[in-house]
Amino acid sequence: MHEYFVTRQLVKIAEDALKDVSFKRVTRIKVVVGELSGIIDESLKFYFDILTKGTILEGAQLKIIPKKALLYCQKCSEYFERTKDFTCPKCLSLGKLTEHGKEFYIESIEVDD
Amino acid sequence: MEIKVIKNILERNQNAAYNIRRLADENKWYIMNVMGSPGAGKTSFIKCMIENLKDVFNIAVIEGDVASTIDAQQIASYGVKVLQINTGGACHLVADSIAEAIDSLALTPQTVVFIENIGNLICPSSFDLGENLRVVVSSAAEGDDKPYKYPIMFEKADVVVLSKIDIMDAIGFDKQRYQKGLEAIKDKDLKLFEVSFRTKEGVEGLIDYFYTLLDSYFKK
Numbered sequence: 582m583h584e585y586f587v588t589r590q591l592v593k594i595a596e597d598a599l600k601d602v603s604f605k606r607v608t609r610i611k612v613v614v615g616e617l618s619g620i621i622d623e624s625l626k627f628y629f630d631i632l633t634k635g636t637i638l639e640g641a642q643l644k645i646i647p648k649k650a651l652l653y654c655q656k657c658s659e660y661f662e663r664t665k666d667f668t669c670p671k672c673l674s675l676g677k678l679t680e681h682g683k684e685f686y687i688e689s690i691e692v693d694d
Numbered sequence: 695m696e697i698k699v700i701k702n703i704l705e706r707n708q709n710a711a712y713n714i715r716r717l718a719d720e721n722k723w724y725i726m727n728v729m730g731s732p733g734a735g736k737t738s739f740i741k742c743m744i745e746n747l748k749d750v751f752n753i754a755v756i757e758g759d760v761a762s763t764i765d766a767q768q769i770a771s772y773g774v775k776v777l778q779i780n781t782g783g784a785c786h787l788v789a790d791s792i793a794e795a796i797d798s799l800a801l802t803p804q805t806v807v808f809i810e811n812i813g814n815l816i817c818p819s820s821f822d823l824g825e826n827l828r829v830v831v832s833s834a835a836e837g838d839d840k841p842y843k844y845p846i847m848f849e850k851a852d853v854v855v856l857s858k859i860d861i862m863d864a865i866g867f868d869k870q871r872y873q874k875g876l877e878a879i880k881d882k883d884l885k886l887f888e889v890s891f892r893t894k895e896g897v898e899g900l901i902d903y904f905y906t907l908l909d910s911y912f913k914k
């Protein structure tokens with residue numbers, strides 16, 4: 582599945598980021614996942630545990646920081662959470678999709694030194 | 695100690711897509727990434743394009759959907775190059791496999807390449823394949839709420855082909871609701887075609903659009 586491929590990328594990026602760092606062990610990796618990114622948290626965690634076996638990341642906790650999808654209402658100049666049909670809860674006009682909710686990136690890595 | 699990373703996890707795929715785009719630009723290939731649910735009509739769309747444009751343009755097909763009913767032999771008999779990618783049960787295509795496919799197809803310059811992506815409305819939208827155009831085929835049979843449920847797929851589309859319109863009335867498809875969803879996602883910069891590949895309704899307009907698009911691309 583999808584998450585297998587992306588988890589492999591995630592592990593590679595984390596390993597690269599740790600190349601020139603001295604540490605005892607990796608404790609936590611924080612990954613930001615938007616609601617619309619198409620990534621399913623559970624399978625990300627599942628593959629993370631499998632794919633980190635035998636690497637410097639083994640035993641680290643994968644901390645997923647979820648982000649809600651936000652739409653933007655041009656009339657009210659406000660962001661609002663996605664409703665069933667994208668209408669602004671205040672003025673009922675049609676909201677626009679924004680970048681909020683599409684996130685998928687590694688934020689940080691925590692290590693014991 | 696916390697090490698800040700802030701790195702897009704799909705970066706590698708984006709780099710591979712960038713390379714394909716550069717190569718396509720040099721060779722004047724026009725690559726179309728055709729996406730949609732299983733059974734939405736991706737294959738019918740590609741077949742329709744081949745049948746109507748093969749006498750005017752060089753065409754190649756990269757087949758990523760194992761469920762596709764494209765008959766490779768029949769298509770090859772039209773003089774169209776076709777390659778089936780073994781995706782190993784994946785839910786989307788990645789730019790690396792498209793790069794390999796393009797390489798083994800030995801494309802001549804000035805070729806139109808159709809990529810039939812895997813039938814799925816979520817995963818393929820996150821993976822840039824270095825295409826010039828994204829086509830989403832969405833059938834009336836899937837319901838009028840598709841843009842609300844899978845906004846990213848539609849947001850990244852340049853052209854939406856709403857297929858099976860001949861059954862719209864029978865299933866109570868609310869076209870206004872569907873169009874409103876697209877509007878919220880894409881403003882006015884999305885081309886929507888309503889067609890039935892079975893009754894041929896609306897198909898002529900679709901062919902005209904692609905003919906004009908490709909003709910002006912290759913003349914540039």
Ligand SMILES: [Zn+2]
Nearest residue numbers: 654657669672
């Ligand atoms: Zn409003």
